[in-house]
Amino acid sequence: MILKKPKYICKAAEYSLLFQPSGEVLACHYNRGYILGIYPENSIKEIWNSKKRKNLLSSINKGNFKLGCYFCKEKIDNGNTWAAGFDKYTYIDDCKKAKMPISMEFQLDNLCNLECIMCSGEYSSGIRQNREKGNAYESPYDDNFVNQLTDYIPHLKYCAFTGGEPFLFEIYYKIWDKIKILNPDLQLYISSNGTILNDRIKSYLNDLNFNFSISIDSVEKETYEKIRRNAKLEETLANIEWYQNYCKLKNTEINIKSLVTPQNILEIDSLLKYCHDKNLPINFKFAQLPWFARIDTLSKEDLNKEIQKLKNIKLFAHTEAQNNNFIKLKQLILDLEFIEKKIKLNKDAKSKSLNEIKAELIHYVINFKNTISDKTLKEDDFYIKQITKLFTYINDEQKLRTAIANFLKLPAETILWELNRLDIEKLGQRFIQASLTDLNDLR
Numbered sequence: 001m002i003l004k005k006p007k008y009i010c011k012a013a014e015y016s017l018l019f020q021p022s023g024e025v026l027a028c029h030y031n032r033g034y035i036l037g038i039y040p041e042n043s044i045k046e047i048w049n050s051k052k053r054k055n056l057l058s059s060i061n062k063g064n065f066k067l068g069c070y071f072c073k074e075k076i077d078n079g080n081t082w083a084a085g086f087d088k089y090t091y092i093d094d095c096k097k098a099k100m101p102i103s104m105e106f107q108l109d110n111l112c113n114l115e116c117i118m119c120s121g122e123y124s125s126g127i128r129q130n131r132e133k134g135n136a137y138e139s140p141y142d143d144n145f146v147n148q149l150t151d152y153i154p155h156l157k158y159c160a161f162t163g164g165e166p167f168l169f170e171i172y173y174k175i176w177d178k179i180k181i182l183n184p185d186l187q188l189y190i191s192s193n194g195t196i197l198n199d200r201i202k203s204y205l206n207d208l209n210f211n212f213s214i215s216i217d218s219v220e221k222e223t224y225e226k227i228r229r230n231a232k233l234e235e236t237l238a239n240i241e242w243y244q245n246y247c248k249l250k251n252t253e254i255n256i257k258s259l260v261t262p263q264n265i266l267e268i269d270s271l272l273k274y275c276h277d278k279n280l281p282i283n284f285k286f287a288q289l290p291w292f293a294r295i296d297t298l299s300k301e302d303l304n305k306e307i308q309k310l311k312n313i314k315l316f317a318h319t320e321a322q323n324n325n326f327i328k329l330k331q332l333i334l335d336l337e338f339i340e341k342k343i344k345l346n347k348d349a350k351s352k353s354l355n356e357i358k359a360e361l362i363h364y365v366i367n368f369k370n371t372i373s374d375k376t377l378k379e380d381d382f383y384i385k386q387i388t389k390l391f392t393y394i395n396d397e398q399k400l401r402t403a404i405a406n407f408l409k410l411p412a413e414t415i416l417w418e419l420n421r422l423d424i425e426k427l428g429q430r431f432i433q434a435s436l437t438d439l440n441d442l443r
Contacts, residue, residue: 013057016103021110023140027056033068033417040140044148048101066372070413100155108171109139112164114193115229118293120429123164132429146174153182160189167196176204194236205246212243212254218264219274227263255281261293265306269313281324284332290436291406296343303340357404362387368412386419393428394435403435
């Protein structure tokens with residue numbers, strides 16, 4: 001089977017808005033470094049008509065990916081354009097000359113019933129309360145925000161809801177109530193952990209057209225429940241079956257989303273078999289933090305073994321979903337091979353002083369920042385001060401060394417956009433995540 005390479009001129013900036021829990025508004029999930037506006041400081045109308053959005057669109061159309069489009073550029077440079085994010089925004093026919101956004105993605109809160117090992121309090125209220133022992137993050141979105149959506153909902157062709165766990169957000173039910181009236185045939189996309197299903201949810205599902213992306217990382221009970229803490233595999237699989245039957249009746253879609261980590265990579269083959277047998281398409285992603293959930297913590301030898309194991313998987317595509325799985329397997333192998341090449345043999349920072357590795361981290365970020373022609377970025381001193389403040393969040397010298405060393409293994413663009421968009425408390429939690437070396441650190 002020949003994999004057809006898509007064209008890579010992204011249309012996200014032309015017709016899409018993504019609303020983050022902090023109030024920040026972006027063009028898409030993949031561009032985290034270029035903020036179009038902040039709610040409620042800016043109205044939806046102001047953000048949509050902003051100069052920043054127009055600048056991003058112009059930059060992308062010129063083939064310039066420096067305004068936050070680092071993720072997709074890396075995929076393009078690697079030749080793995082199928083795994084880049086822009087194809088999600090490329091093949092919608094209605095994106096030509098959009099005067100109103102036709103795609104909106106909502107990530108409005110962090111309410112969640114799970115405490116997954118690779119997540120943080122920014123995206124899970126349970127983790128925020130129990131693991132981070134911090135005050136709850138307050139969402140800036142209110143009834144006024146819902147009312148502002150009235151002008152936009154009739155024009156939407158795509159509408160996505162993520163979390164946290166979306167079915168816990170009261171504001172989503174208010175938005176869905178508006179959609180029932182203003183655009184009842186709209187296709188809605190839900191990214192869910194698949195653990196919640198009740199009569200209220202079923203009522204909304206009956207009235208609207210929901211598509212599902214369900215997060216599940218293994219079909220082995222011990223592994224799944226170790227990763228997705230507070231979840232029960234049997235219940236999740238039963239809910240997936242219910243959602244799949246719903247999608248058949250509604251003629252909507254369902255897929256499985258799996259985060260590939262050292263904790264589940266040995267079981268990717270069984271997960272693929274499950275999805276293949278159930279005719280469920282699968283997508284793969286990778287964790288960045290905490291460090292023990294990153295694939296590049298594996299040795300080059302161990303990772304190569306897993307790559308060879310995946311190459312020996314035989315998938316026979318008889319349906320569209322199975323064809324997807326064939327392609328996603330090939331994408332996964334390409335990504336893992338790319339990661340394998342980047343793994344450094346000598347990643348140990350023990351021989352360096354704290355000041356030396358701190359200076360290395362600062363240079364790493366500032367050097368990258370100065371290669372970007374983004375006038376919205378702050379002066380060098382701001383990033384130096386933020387990095388310096390991070391060190392106050394870890395008292396143990398060995399953990400501090402670990403955090404700095406692991407930050408240095410993150411893409412410079414990732415560190416830069418986190419420094420640029422997050423307040424120091426959330427940054428501090430990121431830094432603490434980077435110091436974690438095994439599951440015991442989560443207790």
